[in-house]
Amino acid sequence: MPELPEVETIVRRLRNGTDEHPPVVGETIASVEITWDRIIAEPEPDTFRDLVRRRMIKDARRRGKYLHFPLDNGHLMAHLRMSGDMRMEKRQRVEAKERPAEKYDRVIINFESNWRLVFSSIRKFGRMWYVDDAQSVLDHLGPEPLSDSFTPEKLYEMLQGHSRQIKPLLMDQSFIAGLGNVYTDEALYKAKIHPLRRSDTLSREEANTLHRSIQFILTEGIRRFGASIDWMYRGGEFQNEFRVYGKDGVPCPECGTTIVKIKVGQRGTHLCPSCQEEPQTA
DNA sequence: CACGTCACCTGCGTGC
DNA sequence: TGCACGCAGGTGACGT
Numbered sequence: 001m002p003e004l005p006e007v008e009t010i011v012r013r014l015r016n017g018t019d020e021h022p023p024v025v026g027e028t029i030a031s032v033e034i035t036w037d038r039i040i041a042e043p044e045p046d047t048f049r050d051l052v053r054r055r056m057i058k059d060a061r062r063r064g065k066y067l068h069f070p071l072d073n074g075h076l077m078a079h080l081r082m083s084g085d086m087r088m089e090k091r092q093r094v095e096a097k098e099r100p101a102e103k104y105d106r107v108i109i110n111f112e113s114n115w116r117l118v119f120s121s122i123r124k125f126g127r128m129w130y131v132d133d134a135q136s137v138l139d140h141l142g143p144e145p146l147s148d149s150f151t152p153e154k155l156y157e158m159l160q161g162h163s164r165q166i167k168p169l170l171m172d173q174s175f176i177a178g179l180g181n182v183y184t185d186e187a188l189y190k191a192k193i194h195p196l197r198r199s200d201t202l203s204r205e206e207a208n209t210l211h212r213s214i215q216f217i218l219t220e221g222i223r224r225f226g227a228s229i230d231w232m233y234r235g236g237e238f239q240n241e242f243r244v245y246g247k248d249g250v251p252c253p254e255c256g257t258t259i260v261k262i263k264v265g266q267r268g269t270h271l272c273p274s275c276q277e278e279p280q281t282a
Numbered sequence: 283c284a285c286g287t288c289a290c291c292t293g294c295g296t297g298c
Numbered sequence: 299t300g301c302a303c304g305c306a307g308g309t310g311a312c313g314t
Binding site: 002003006065079080082083084125126127171173180181226229230267 | 305306307308309
């Protein structure tokens with residue numbers, strides 16, 4: 001579910017705190033409850049529990065779609081995958097016992113304060129790590145699309161380095177870190193590039209436009225606090241700005257042609273067949 | 283290297 | 299109403 005803007009929104013709230021809860025930064029871990037072992041990617045769940053106990057959270061950062069919590073010793077890392085979320089909430093006691101876990105809470109990190117950090121994941125795809133070296137988890141990621149070093153020229157060179165369908169390439173986290181199915185469809189639509197175009201057929205001009213579109217879409221997503229789709233409401237409003245995602249059957253806002261949905265690399269893909277010209281060799 | 287398929291999971295909308 | 303089916307903001311392993 002969450003892509004870069006949603007993860008960024010979650011991380012900012014955890015780092016800075018909100019009206020509802022304090023920052024996670026500065027909290028010291030008292031205990032950990034794990035209700036689905038496979039969420040813990042590394043190390044073994046029992047070891048994980050032992051190693052993070054009494055550690056203090058020094059910061060909350062994002063890299064691609066990963067959440068990264070440097071501790072006073074080691075690093076806590078998390079990936080929300082399709083249906084994950086992370087929230088701070090008060091430890092509420094029911095009589096002498098902690099309140100029972102919500103249905104989808106998979107990892108509960110109790111702090112020494114009366115707050116706790118909860119990792120929920122409906123589909124159980126989410127993952128957490130405790131590692132000495134954060135880079136060991138983040139190593140495979142490509143550049144941050146909103147960083148200064150990600151320039152239009154660099155994107156052009158990167159595109160030239162592959163001969164792949166542009167959409168799956170943009171979603172490949174080792175190519176660029178953070179784009180998922182929604183923001184990729186929106187960025188390609190904005191750039192008027194068909195998702196099946198070969199990456200090395202894009203002109204410098206098209207690469208420039210794509211670069212601008214990617215940064216615009218992600219920035220707007222963050223500004224709107226991400227998107228809330230289906231029953232996974234998380235407070236964001238960017239879904240109201242969608243131009244093609246989930247819009248199959250409705251007119252293109254640019255030209256009025258009906259938006260269609262096709263399959264690209266096993267993923268539902270939305271596009272305007274007039275604005276985004278289909279390549280001959282697709 | 284590029285791409286298709288399957289696996290991992292639960293829940294929701296659709297059509298019969 | 300019940301139920302099978304396809305689909306869902308992601309990733310990784312494996313086969314061709």
